[in-house]
Amino acid sequence: xxxxxxxxxxxxxxxxxxxxxxxxxxxxxxxxxxxxxxxxxxxxxxxxxxxxxxxxxxxxxxxxxxxxxxxxxxxxxxxxxxxxxxxxxxxxxxxxxxxxxxxxxxxxxxxxxxxxxxxxxxxxxxxxxxxxxxxxxxxxxxxxxxxxxxxxxxx
Numbered sequence: 001x002x003x004x005x006x007x008x009x010x011x012x013x014x015x016x017x018x019x020x021x022x023x024x025x026x027x028x029x030x031x032x033x034x035x036x037x038x039x040x041x042x043x044x045x046x047x048x049x050x051x052x053x054x055x056x057x058x059x060x061x062x063x064x065x066x067x068x069x070x071x072x073x074x075x076x077x078x079x080x081x082x083x084x085x086x087x088x089x090x091x092x093x094x095x096x097x098x099x100x101x102x103x104x105x106x107x108x109x110x111x112x113x114x115x116x117x118x119x120x121x122x123x124x125x126x127x128x129x130x131x132x133x134x135x136x137x138x139x140x141x142x143x144x145x146x147x148x149x150x151x152x153x154x155x
């Protein structure tokens with residue numbers, strides 16, 4: 001199963017769904033679409049789902065294709081999932097700026113995910129991800145909280 005996550009932004013993100021709609025796949029595709037309205041006979045479109053439902057879908061997914069939301073990337077990485085990231089772009093009215101481009105580029109450059117950009121062949125990326133070995137994600141949050149607590153004690 002392929003899980004596609006578009007986040008909860010108010011701006012529509014049909015560009016990614018259009019690319020997926022063009023694929024010749026014989027696999028279940030589930031989309032968490034948020035505010036993006038889209039009709040498809042290939043994809044099961046869900047608007048908003050609970051955290052528990054998302055967690056379950058992430059666990060079941062073979063591949064995750066996601067927008068550039070930090071949580072939409074980091075949570076699946078914690079579960080050792082293979083991810084293709086596609087940034088929402090300001091020029092298409094998909095977001096207010098292009099910060100997702102930077103985020104996805106960094107994750108891709110460091111070997112955590114594959115990046116899908118305009119003009120790329122998504123079908124090829126889905127083949128490439130079969131042999132892709134994502135770098136293991138190690139969160140530094142606990143260490144950061146510990147250091148912050150120590151600093152707060154000194155104030």
